[in-house]
Amino acid sequence: xxxxxxxxxxxxxxxxxxxxxxxxxxxxxxxxxxEMFEKLTEKQLSFFWRPEEIDVSKxxxxxxxxxxxxxxxxxSNLQYQILLxxxxxxxPTIAFLPIVSLPEVENWIETWAFxxxxxxxxxxxxxxxxxxxxxxxxxxxMKTDEIIQRATSVSKxxxxxxxxxxxYCLYGEGKHKLKDEELEVxxxxxxxxxxxxxxxxxxxEAIRFYVSFACSFAFAERKVMEGNAKxxxxxxxxxxxxxxxxxxxxNLMKSGKDDxxxxxxxxxxxxxxxxxxxxxxxxEKDWADYLFRDGSMIGLNAEILKHYLEYIxxxxxxxxDLEPIFEHRSNPLPWMNHWLDNDNxxxxxxxxxITSYLVSAIDNxxxxxxxxxxxxxx
Amino acid sequence: xxxxxxxxxxxxxxxxxxxxxxxxxxxxxxxxxxxxHNCRQGHCGNCILHLVEGEVIHHDSLIxxxxxxxxxxxxxxxxxxxxxxKIRD
Numbered sequence: 096x097x098x099x100x101x102x103x104x105x106x107x108x109x110x111x112x113x114x115x116x117x118x119x120x121x122x123x124x125x126x127x128x129x130e131m132f133e134k135l136t137e138k139q140l141s142f143f144w145r146p147e148e149i150d151v152s153k154x155x156x157x158x159x160x161x162x163x164x165x166x167x168x169x170x171s172n173l174q175y176q177i178l179l180x181x182x183x184x185x186x187p188t189i190a191f192l193p194i195v196s197l198p199e200v201e202n203w204i205e206t207w208a209f210x211x212x213x214x215x216x217x218x219x220x221x222x223x224x225x226x227x228x229x230x231x232x233x234x235x236x237m238k239t240d241e242i243i244q245r246a247t248s249v250s251k252x253x254x255x256x257x258x259x260x261x262x263y264c265l266y267g268e269g270k271h272k273l274k275d276e277e278l279e280v281x282x283x284x285x286x287x288x289x290x291x292x293x294x295x296x297x298x299x300e301a302i303r304f305y306v307s308f309a310c311s312f313a314f315a316e317r318k319v320m321e322g323n324a325k326x327x328x329x330x331x332x333x334x335x336x337x338x339x340x341x342x343x344x345x346n347l348m349k350s351g352k353d354d355x356x357x358x359x360x361x362x363x364x365x366x367x368x369x370x371x372x373x374x375x376x377x378x379e380k381d382w383a384d385y386l387f388r389d390g391s392m393i394g395l396n397a398e399i400l401k402h403y404l405e406y407i408x409x410x411x412x413x414x415x416d417l418e419p420i421f422e423h424r425s426n427p428l429p430w431m432n433h434w435l436d437n438d439n440x441x442x443x444x445x446x447x448x449i450t451s452y453l454v455s456a457i458d459n460x461x462x463x464x465x466x467x468x469x470x471x472x473x
Numbered sequence: 474x475x476x477x478x479x480x481x482x483x484x485x486x487x488x489x490x491x492x493x494x495x496x497x498x499x500x501x502x503x504x505x506x507x508x509x510h511n512c513r514q515g516h517c518g519n520c521i522l523h524l525v526e527g528e529v530i531h532h533d534s535l536i537x538x539x540x541x542x543x544x545x546x547x548x549x550x551x552x553x554x555x556x557x558x559k560i561r562d
Contacts (some may be wrong), residue, residue, distance in 0.1 A: 336514070
């Protein structure tokens with residue numbers, strides 16, 4: 096097969112799998128095989144926000160008053176999130192779009208990746224506001240071993256999938272000699288890479304991001320760096336949506352409702368998936384040690400963060416019908432819920448940015464059985 | 474205060490008393506009762522509970538999930554009377 100940006104074969108998208116069926120030609124949303132992705136796209140669009148809407152001017156004053164170890168925690172934490180969103184802002188489109196077969200999934204992937212780019216822009220907005228030389232913070236990311244190690248672990252599944260799908264899209268299955276290596280391209284193996292990549296993304300958005308969120312919200316619980324926390328709250332809202340999408344993809348694959356090969360692959364890969372969760376949690380624990388190497392901050396230290404990691408890993412694994420790997424424990428950071436739940440505190444509009452306002456989110460469909468206006472007469 | 478009775482589906486029931494200011498999911502968490510959940514925003518559908526008795530205020534779910542009449546999302550609902558809930562069969 097050779098990839099075409101507009102596949103001229105006429106196929107019924109209702110019978111295609113999510114990936115590796117006929118590539119999408121007409122971007123049509125009048126009928127959907129998996130309506131959930133259309134709903135996710137609509138919701139993501141209604142969430143649209145811009146970092147400039149959030150005032151971070153007070154954060155500069157707060158930042159100047161932080162202790163040196165707290166500045167290390169704050170900046171390193173932000174640098175790590177910059178890395179994660181740099182990966183997520185580009186990789187879903189590069190890795191998944193050439194192999195997607197359903198218009199609603201294609202549209203969701205593009206919308207998802209776009210929202211990640213807003214996150215990346217907001218980090219620049221925050222850093223510009225709090226330091227005089229923003230360039231130094233960005234330049235240091237590539238010089239920090241602890242961050243680079245993690246870049247390898249979050250991108251390795253993507254890289255492998257991209258390499259093999261590019262070969263598959265150009266030459267199809269078989270042995271192909273590239274410049275410096277020979278690739279054995281087999282569709283079943285690529286589907287396995289796809290499954291593990293989606294799992295790795297799920298772990299990234301379900302666990303790795305939450306370590307950063309905990310640090311940002313811990314500062315704001317002390318009433319410092321609150322502009323930053325408001326932005327991170329919006330990012331967390333988006334990430335919860337992305338997390339739902341990868342979880343939904345995985346569960347569809349596991350259930351056999353999508354592609355019988357992927358149902359088989361999901362069973363075969365279970366031990367490997369459990370190991371991925373274990374590895375990611377360990378990497379995040381190592382990161383917690385790095386963050387708090389010069390001392391802890393009020394409300395958070397490496398030990399509590401590690402307990403939270405175990406708690407959240409158990410929660411995420413249960414959502415995928417996997418047996419939790421850590422002992423049952425209560426949430427050691429219960430105040431996180433205030434930041435992660437829908438807005439449950441009423442505030443005057445002039446006092447804060449309204450995060451519950453959704454663009455085009457009103458349901459204006461009227462059915463025959465709706466009787467809200469039954470007694471209304473002109 | 475309202476009473477939340479949580480039926481653990483194993484013959485045991487746990488009771489907690491709450492002010493009704495936070496979601497049922499958060500209240501259960503504070504009392505160390507862990508139920509499946511994920512997004513906390515009302516779209517993943519992991520935290521669906523069966524409302525056996527009582528009334529709740531339910532936020533609109535972000536994504537219309539197919540909830541049966543007596544099903545609620547724990548992350549999107551707060552009790553407004555004493556309630557009894559259990560995990561969906």
